[in-house]
Amino acid sequence: MTVLCPISGSSKVTLLDKITTKSLIKTYQDSLGLDVFPELKEFVEIGFYHCQESDIRFFYPMVTGSESFYEKLQKFDWYYQDEKEEYDYAKNYIKPSDKVLEIGCGKGAFPQKIKSLNYTGLEFSKQAVQFASELRLNILNESIEDHAIINSETYDVVCSFQVLEHVARPNSFIKSCIKCLKPGGLLIYSIPSADSFVTFFNDLLNLPPHHVTWYSDESLEYIGKLFELKVINIHHDPLTNVSRRRYKYYLMLRYLQKLIHYPSNTNLIDRSIRYKIITKIASVGARLVPSLILDSDHELKPYGQSVTIVYEKPM
Helix, strand or coil: CCCCCCCCCCCCEEEEEEEEEEHHHHHHHHHHHCCCCCCCCCEEEEEEECCCCCEEEEECCCCCHHHHHHHHHHCCCCCCCCCCHHHHHHHCCCCCCEEEEEEEECCCCCCCCCCCCCEEEEEECCCHHHHHHHHCCEEECCHHHHHCCCCCCEHHHHHEECCCCHCCCHHHHHHHHHHHHEEEEEEEEEEECCCCCHHHHCHHHHHHCCCCCCHHHHHHHHHHHHHEEEHHHHHHHHHHHHHHHHHHHHHHHHHHHHHHHCCCCCCCCCHHHHHHHHHHHHHHHHHCCCCCCHHHCCCCCCCCCCEEEECCCCC
């Protein structure tokens, strides 16, 4: 079996790690109380690969979550957030006269941030569509691939926030987004950054069936070249209050791992008793790390969790 990069199609990929679906199912159950067996039951293990050509890291097989899986996640109040740094950044590129398409619009938080009078959202979750319809938003329950068939060169701005990392066919997704754009239009993606600290420890939601691709700045620039898009800007979120707490935990975890010579960043999932003890201690210790260290120009100050890139389609 030849594994190919889902963006470049290149076979120049390196296997970084393997996770058993058994351990993945157990970890979701223990951490979030979610049963992901229906999502993963057909597979024994999933590989994690790095494409040397595109710098994209991805899981294969690309097992993505069903609507039922995301409905379970929506029960957590932190899953759909109305206030996001990426929204405030992206809205600066949208004029009131722009015709805007958002893929994966959720409950319709972003259109309430912009002044566009011509907005369309695409969303698979029927619950989210129902909620957004109460706000009298134009929300369609269809894929970007289907939407692009009859909406070629229709929109001034096409955007998606925290979506690209979820899709099993990102190449097709991006092509369809570009097809919907008018010449000179803007394509805006916001995704978790593979250059941020969140990739340095076991973040469950960065794994299948939730996330199936990881993107660095280098890979985002590669996408621009591959699809002949001009990169207007790449913007990294600053640390939020939530990510500050997670970063302090990461600092403490790394310190403890070095202190006891415990190998770090070797496995996507570590269910050993020793690791569980270390993480418990790190969680307590993180509360003692002063936040002031993250407010200064300290060398440890990292990127925030998400990155937003703005592309321009050629005329």
